[in-house]
Every structure is written in C-alpha cells, then in structure tokens.
Amino acid sequence: xxxxxxxxxxxxxxxxxxxxxxxxxxxxxxxxxxxxxxxxxxxxxxxxxxxxxxxxxxxxxxxxxxxxxxxxxxxxxxxxxxxxxxxxxxxxxxxxxxxxxxxxxxxxxxxxxxxxxxxxxxxxxxxxxxxxxxxxxxxxxxxxxxxxxxxxxxxxxxxxxxxxxxxxxxxxxxxxxxxxxxxxxxxxxxxxxxxxxxxxxxxxxxxxxxxxxxxxxxxxxxxxxxxxxxxxxxxxxxxxxxxxxxxxxxxxxxxxxxxxxxxxxxxxxxxxxxxxxxxxxxxxxxxxxxxxxxxxxxxxxxxxxxxxxxxxxxxxxxxxxxxxxxxxxxxxxxxxxxxxxxxxxxxxxxxxxxxxxxxxxxxxxxxxxxxxxxxxxxxxxxxxxxxxxxxxxxxxxxxxxxxxxxxxxxxxxxxxxxxxxxxxxxxxxxxxxxxxxxxxxxxxxxxxxxxxxxxxxxxxxxxxxxxxxxxxxxxxxxxxxxxxxxxxxxxxxxxxxxxxxxxxxxxxxxxxxxxxxxxxxxxxxxxxxxxx
Amino acid sequence: xxxxxxxxxxxxxxxxxxxxxxxxxxxxxxxxxxxxxxxxxxxxxxxxxxxxxxxxxxxxxxxxxxxxxxxxxxxxxxxxxxxxxxxxxxxxxxxxxxxxxxxxxxxxxxxxxxxxxxxxxxxxxxxxxxxxxxxxxxxxxxxxxxxxxxxxxxxxxxxxxxxxxxxxxxxxxxxxxxxxxxxxxxxxxxxxxxxxxxxxxxxxxxxxxx
Ligand code: HEM
Numbered sequence: 001x002x003x004x005x006x007x008x009x010x011x012x013x014x015x016x017x018x019x020x021x022x023x024x025x026x027x028x029x030x031x032x033x034x035x036x037x038x039x040x041x042x043x044x045x046x047x048x049x050x051x052x053x054x055x056x057x058x059x060x061x062x063x064x065x066x067x068x069x070x071x072x073x074x075x076x077x078x079x080x081x082x083x084x085x086x087x088x089x090x091x092x093x094x095x096x097x098x099x100x101x102x103x104x105x106x107x108x109x110x111x112x113x114x115x116x117x118x119x120x121x122x123x124x125x126x127x128x129x130x131x132x133x134x135x136x137x138x139x140x141x142x143x144x145x146x147x148x149x150x151x152x153x154x155x156x157x158x159x160x161x162x163x164x165x166x167x168x169x170x171x172x173x174x175x176x177x178x179x180x181x182x183x184x185x186x187x188x189x190x191x192x193x194x195x196x197x198x199x200x201x202x203x204x205x206x207x208x209x210x211x212x213x214x215x216x217x218x219x220x221x222x223x224x225x226x227x228x229x230x231x232x233x234x235x236x237x238x239x240x241x242x243x244x245x246x247x248x249x250x251x252x253x254x255x256x257x258x259x260x261x262x263x264x265x266x267x268x269x270x271x272x273x274x275x276x277x278x279x280x281x282x283x284x285x286x287x288x289x290x291x292x293x294x295x296x297x298x299x300x301x302x303x304x305x306x307x308x309x310x311x312x313x314x315x316x317x318x319x320x321x322x323x324x325x326x327x328x329x330x331x332x333x334x335x336x337x338x339x340x341x342x343x344x345x346x347x348x349x350x351x352x353x354x355x356x357x358x359x360x361x362x363x364x365x366x367x368x369x370x371x372x373x374x375x376x377x378x379x380x381x382x383x384x385x386x387x388x389x390x391x392x393x394x395x396x397x398x399x400x401x402x403x404x405x406x407x408x409x410x411x412x413x414x415x416x417x418x419x420x421x422x423x424x425x426x427x428x429x430x431x432x433x434x435x436x437x438x439x440x441x442x443x444x445x446x447x448x449x450x451x452x453x454x455x456x457x458x459x460x461x462x463x464x465x466x467x468x469x470x471x472x473x474x475x476x477x478x479x480x481x482x483x484x485x486x487x488x489x490x491x492x493x494x495x496x497x498x499x500x501x502x503x504x505x506x507x508x509x510x511x512x513x514x515x516x517x518x519x520x521x522x523x524x525x526x527x528x529x530x531x532x
Numbered sequence: 533x534x535x536x537x538x539x540x541x542x543x544x545x546x547x548x549x550x551x552x553x554x555x556x557x558x559x560x561x562x563x564x565x566x567x568x569x570x571x572x573x574x575x576x577x578x579x580x581x582x583x584x585x586x587x588x589x590x591x592x593x594x595x596x597x598x599x600x601x602x603x604x605x606x607x608x609x610x611x612x613x614x615x616x617x618x619x620x621x622x623x624x625x626x627x628x629x630x631x632x633x634x635x636x637x638x639x640x641x642x643x644x645x646x647x648x649x650x651x652x653x654x655x656x657x658x659x660x661x662x663x664x665x666x667x668x669x670x671x672x673x674x675x676x677x678x679x680x681x682x683x684x685x686x687x688x689x690x691x692x693x694x695x696x697x698x699x700x701x702x703x704x705x706x707x708x709x710x711x712x713x714x715x716x717x718x719x720x721x722x723x724x725x726x727x728x729x730x731x732x733x734x735x736x737x738x739x740x741x742x
C-alpha cells in the first residue's frame with residue numbers, strides 16, 4: 001500500500017533535535033498539531049473554571065468562592081474559551097492540518113508566517129494567563145470588557161486587552177495565509193466548484209478574520225490607551241461615549257461568532273457525505289451560504305445592544321437582519337439532512353458527533369432567533385437564557401464540530417485508529433451531560449435569573465442543581481473521550497489510508513502523510529463527493 | 533524549509549516562486565491596516581458630529597504649516613520609493629539603493645517635524661493628564677486625544693515602514709533583490725504608499741477642516 005520510502009511527517013526530523021523539531025518546523029501538519037496541543041491545555045483550564053463556577057452555583061449563597069473571585073472566574077473562562085479556544089479552534093488546528101491536503105497542495109502559501117502566527121498565539125495566550133499572576137489580579141469585566149467599568153476597575157484589564165489584541169493579530173495572519181493558499185495553491189483541475197466544502201468554509205471564515213478583527217484590535221487598543229493615559233475616549237465623565245465602545249466591540253465580535261461556527265459547518269459538510277456515501281445535496285447552496293453568512297454577519301451586531309440605548313428604527317432593522325442571517329444557516333441544515341436521506345449511513349464516531357452538532361446547533365440557532373427578536377430580547381437580555389444559548393452554539397456547535405474533526409482526521413494525523421466502541425460510548429456520555437448541563441439554563445433564564453452573579457434567588461435552586469450535576473457528567477464524557485483518543489494515539493491499530501472511504505484528496509495519500517503530502521501533486525477531474 | 537535535512541535530494545519541495553501570491557498577501561494585509569485606521573476614523577467622525585464646535589476650536593490650534601510640509605515630504609518619498617522599483621527593474625541596483633536611502637531620509641525629516649510639533653504642544657502642557665488638559669471642554673479634550681492617538685499610530689507605521697525599506701536596501705546590496713526578482717521591494721513600496729495614503733487622510737481631517 002505505502003509505496004513511498006520517505007518517512008512520514010511525524011518521524012521526519014529533518015536533522016533537528018528534540019523540541020526543535022517542532023518549534024522550528026514550517027510543516028502545516030506539525031504546526032496544526034502544536035495548535036492542538038496548546039488549545040487542548042487552554043480548553044481544559046477553561047472547563048475547570050466552568051466546573052468551579054457551576055459548583056459555586058450549586059446552592060444559593062456562597063458555596064466556595066466570594067463574589068469578586070467569581071467575577072474574575074467568568075471573565076477568565078470567557079476570555080480563554082473565546083479568544084484561546086473557539087476563535088482559533090478549527091481553522092488553526094484542522095484548517096492547518098487538512099486544508100493543504102484537501103486541495104492537493106504541499107503546504108500553505110506562507111509556511112514561515114504560519115509558524116509566526118503560532119508564536120503570536122502563544123504569546124497572546126501567555127499574556128492572557130499572565131493576568132492571573134501579576135499586578136492587581138485578573139480582570140473582572142466579563143470577556144466583553146464593556147466601558148466605562150473596564151476603564152475604571154483596578155484589575156489587570158490592560159494586559160488582558162493587549163492579549164486579545166495580539167491574539168487577533170495571529171488570527172488575521174492565519175486568515176491571510178488561507179486566502180492566498182486557496183487562491184493560488186489548488187491542484188490542477190480543482191476549480192472553485194470542485195473544491196471540498198471545508199475549504200469553502202475556511203475561505204469565508206478567513207475573510208471575516210481579515211476584515212473584522214482589525215476593528216476590535218483598534219478598539220481594544222483604545223481601551224488600553226484610555227486606561228494608561230487616563231483620557232476619556234469611552235468614559236462618559238470625560239466626554240466619551242460608552243455605547244460607542246459597545247458598537248465597535250460588536251462590529252467585530254458578532255462577525256467573530258461566524259468565525260467560530262463556519263469552519264465547524266465546513267467539517268460537518270465533509271463528514272456527512274462521507275458517512276452517508278452519498279453525493280452532497282446542494283453543493284453550491286452550501287458553498288454560497290457560507291459566503292452569505294460571512295456577508296450578512298457584518299450587519300447584525302446591533303442585536304447585542306437592544307437594551308443599551310439605540311433608536312427604535314435601528315433596533316427594528318437589526319432585528320430583521322438577524323432573522324435574515326438564520327436563512328443561510330438553515331439552508332445548510334436542510335442540505336445535510338437531504339444528503340443523508342436514502343444514504344447508507346454509518347454511525348461511526350465522526351458521524352455521531354456530526355449528528356450531535358446538528359441537533360445542538362438547531363437548539364442553539366432557534367434560541368438565537370428568540371434572542372434576535374426585539375420584543376423577546378428585552379425580557380431575556382442578560383439572563384441565563386443567553387448563557388444557555390451561546391453554550392449550545394459555541395460548545396454544542398463549534399465544540400462538537402471540533403470533536404467531530406478530531407475523530408474524523410485522527411487516522412490521517414496519527415496513522416492509527418482509536419477504539420470505535422469506546423469513542424461511541426464517550427460521545428453518548430458527553431451528549432447526555434451536555435444537555436443536562438445547559439438545558440436547565442434556558443429554563444431558568446426564562447424564569448428571570450440574571451447572568452454573571454455568584455448568587456441567585458431560592459426559586460431558581462432546582463434547575464441550578466440539575467445543571468451542576470450535568471456539568472459533572474459533561475466532564476466525565478470529556479475525560480472519557482480524551483482518554484480514548486490518547487490511547488488510540490499511543491497504541492491504536494494501524495489505520496489504512498482511507499478508513500472512511502472518503503473521496504477527497506486527503507484520503508488519497510498516506511496516513512500519516514509525508515512532509516510533502518503527496519508524492520506527485522494530484523490532478524482532479526471530478527467534484528469532491530462523487531459517490532456512486 | 534530547513535536545509536540540513538538528511539536526504540536533501542528527495543526531501544526538498546521544489547521551491548517554486550509565486551510572486552502573485554506574495555503580492556496578494558501584501559494587499560490583504562494592507563486591507564487590515566486600512567480597517568485598523570478605519571476604526572479610528574469612525575470614532576473621529578462620530579465625536580466630531582457630537583462636538584462640532586470643540587473640534588473646530590481644537591483644529592485651529594494645530595500648525596497647518598508643519599502639517600503641509602510633512603504632506604509634501606511624504607508624497608515625495610512615495611515617488612522616490614516608486615522610482616526605486618523602476619530602477620531595480622532596469623537593473624540599476626545602486627540607483628535603487630540611493631532612492632531608498634532618500635526615502636528613509638524623508639521619513640526621518642517627517643519625524644523631526646513631528647517632534648517639534650508635538651514638543652511645542654507638550655511644552656505648553658497640552659497633553660493628557662495635565663491641569664490645562666483637564667480644564668479643556670470634553671470635546672476639545674477628545675480632539676487632542678484623537679490627534680495624539682492617530683498621528684502617534686501613524687508615526688509608528690512610519691518607523692516600521694522606514695525599517696522595512698532599510699532591510700530592502702540591504703537585500704539589494706546583497707543581491708537578494710534583483711531585476712528579475714523584486715517582489716519584496718514592491719511589497720515594501722506598497723506598505724510605504726499605505727503610510728503615505730493614511731497621512732493624506734489624516735492631514736485634512738485634523739488640520740484643515742474647521
Ligand atoms: C464543562 C464545560 C463548561 C461549563 C461548566 C461552563 C459553565 C459556564 C457558566 C456557569 C457560565 C456563566 C457565568 C455567569 O454568567 O455567571 C459560563 C459563561 C461562559 N462560557 Fe462556559 N462553560 C463550559 C464550557 C464553555 C465552552 C466550551 C465555551 C466556549 C466555547 C464557553 C464559553 C463561555 C462564555 C463566552 C461565557 C460568558 C462569560 C462572560 O459572561 O463574560 N463555556 N460558562
């Protein structure tokens with residue numbers, strides 16, 4: 001089967017020693033794995049903080065932490081999960097590993113820049129975590145850094161904001177790299193519409209990264225300067241306008257939620273046809289809807305600010321636009337379901353995670369519409385309904401897509417296979433725990449429990465108890481999943497080139513691939529999903 | 533890729549040059565720079581709309597003469613950097629280096645002017661934190677804050693641009709940029725034009741509109 005004599009990329013040390021093999025590599029697959037290692041650590045830290053918060057919320061009143069600590073906990077949890085996990089997430093790890101493979105290239109367009117992005121990411125991450133250790137304690141503003149509180153609080157906001165700035169820069173460079181790669185490095189015969197849908201999703205995402213991130217960069221810089229020089233850009237006492245800060249922040253941060261979800265949708269669009277052994281339904285509709293989401297996503301930021309003071313017409317327009325952005329997402333879901341229809345569905349773990357994604361994303365998306373509806377949002381703004389909603393989209397959506405990708409490309413990355421039986425069980429534990437953890441949040445939110453407090457009224461006790469129990473099951477599922485994957489990585493059976501019978505180019509080369517990916521650059525003549 | 537690999541013959545990817553990719557990358561990067569400043573332009577226009585009189589008062593205190601001089605200097609430097617690219621295309625590396633050095637000289641001149649301009653204001657205590665500054669009307673304070681912020685960030689770009697051009701001159705000297713491989717210099721030039729372009733917007737916004 002393996003005809004090459006070259007060592008695969010995991011063994012090929014290129015004459016370097018020890019850690020240097022990794023730290024100075026320009027290989028996209030190794031860089032992807034370095035992101036994976038870093039991201040996993042931060043994800044685990046984030047989850048631990050989440051568990052701690054849930055423990056505090058087990059009973060009304062103080063259980064384990066005081067109010068100030070709790071404020072810092074949810075801020076750190078948010079900053080870590082958003083800026084260190086979901087935003088870089090799938091593009092940085094699986095985009096890096098798989099994009100050159102699926103378009104038949106040897107690497108990304110700028111391999112050195114790619115490594116540089118990783119260093120920027122690590123630097124930003126160290127700064128973000130450094131807020132814990134130095135100065136006047138970790139920030140307590142929430143991950144949104146709303147002014148004027150963020151310019152007044154004595155905590156370490158400047159450093160956290162600067163970290164987010166650096167991380168944004170890293171994200172911009174990754175996006176830039178992918179756009180040029182997709183434009184210039186597709187293999188012969190791969191026209192735009194013969195490109196796998198994951199590449200389309202990454203393409204749309206990269207444009208958002210490129211065009212939206214600088215706005216938050218400059219905004220956060222303004223916060224930092226405001227704090228350092230004591231000037232009044234956003235502080236109303238000095239003539240500034242705090243609502244303007246919110247606008248600038250969400251001009252980036254709403255498109256950023258599409259940075260989080262689009263690559264996930266791309267992963268699902270790869271997995272569903274492969275595990276149904278059917279041609280994808282509505283290829284062009286899925287490809288275009290990625291671009292449509294990216295485009296419309298720019299114009300909906302105002303829905304975060306329905307209660308912040310905006311004119312009536314502005315609010316109505318933002319509400320309508322928010323409904324519009326749901327359409328392309330729904331198009332994708334319908335196309336996935338239509339692809340599965342009449343297919344020979346194979347419920348292997350990647351497919352299970354993909355189905356889990358569809359289910360959880362559906363709940364997340366529909367509750368999103370509830371938030372986007374102007375009248376309803378006035379009632380549920382800043383309640384646990386919102387917390388439930390965004391965990392369904394970010395964790396249930398992007399997080400599950402991330403896990404799906406991890407199980408899907410696992411044999412390609414390591415050349416080994418995990419235990420299908422245990423991975424399947426881990427999925428069910430995680431899936432169950434997830435719903436027990438977050439569904440009660442939706443309920444308790446409708447009942448009126450506000451977010452970002454360490455305490456709550458006694459009538460909210462039961463749902464909070466259930467949710468905390470759910471958090472334990474979720475963690476059990478996560479640990480189980482990670483153990484199964486690490487076991488597979490260390491002593492799994494040898495995997496074939498193409499264990500899932502996929503048709504995209506990544507499956508046509510060795511597992512694991514060599515540093516060059518392909519012995520000879522392939523030429524494609526058919527679309528990526530021409531299953532018989 | 534590293535060069536000290538064990539089986540170099542089979543091991544190396546064919547390093548093929550793709551100038552279009554490099555330029556595309558540069559243009560994309562310039563977009564992000566524009567949007568970075570775009571955020572500031574947005575903030576500027578909103579605060580100007582909210583405090584028209586204060587902003588007008590503020591801009592009366594800026595030195596139009598120095599601003600105009602700096603505009604001339606930057607436009608000239610944009611010309612010379614463009615000429616240096618033509619020079620390298622015509623295979624005249626010495627001339628190209630000379631033109632780049634002149635461009636860097638313009639950058640220095642620009643900064644000297646800025647030094648005097650800022651120094652003058654700082655001499656009169658017109659900077660955030662002083663008693664004088666606190667006594668200003670909020671709108672005027674915002675104007676000066678934006679003035680320092682925008683020109684300061686621009687100055688940072690001038691410094692970075694000048695350093696980049698210095699590196700390019702060195703590359704030409706070492707023969708790494710030649711008449712048939714000059715995309716790096718083109719990218720450096722593009723960056724310098726961006727620095728120029730942003731100033732062309734900053735100058736009227738801050739100095740000319742009353
Ligand atoms: C076992 C896993 C997790 C648990 C137990 C958990 C728990 C929580 C809780 C209880 C809050 C609400 C804090 C409050 O408003 O008082 C919260 C907030 C948040 N969570 Fe999670 N979470 C988990 C995983 C995640 C993941 C995977 C993500 C993102 C991908 C995430 C993103 C966020 C964000 C952005 C906030 C808002 C922080 C803020 O208010 O500034 N969480 N989480």
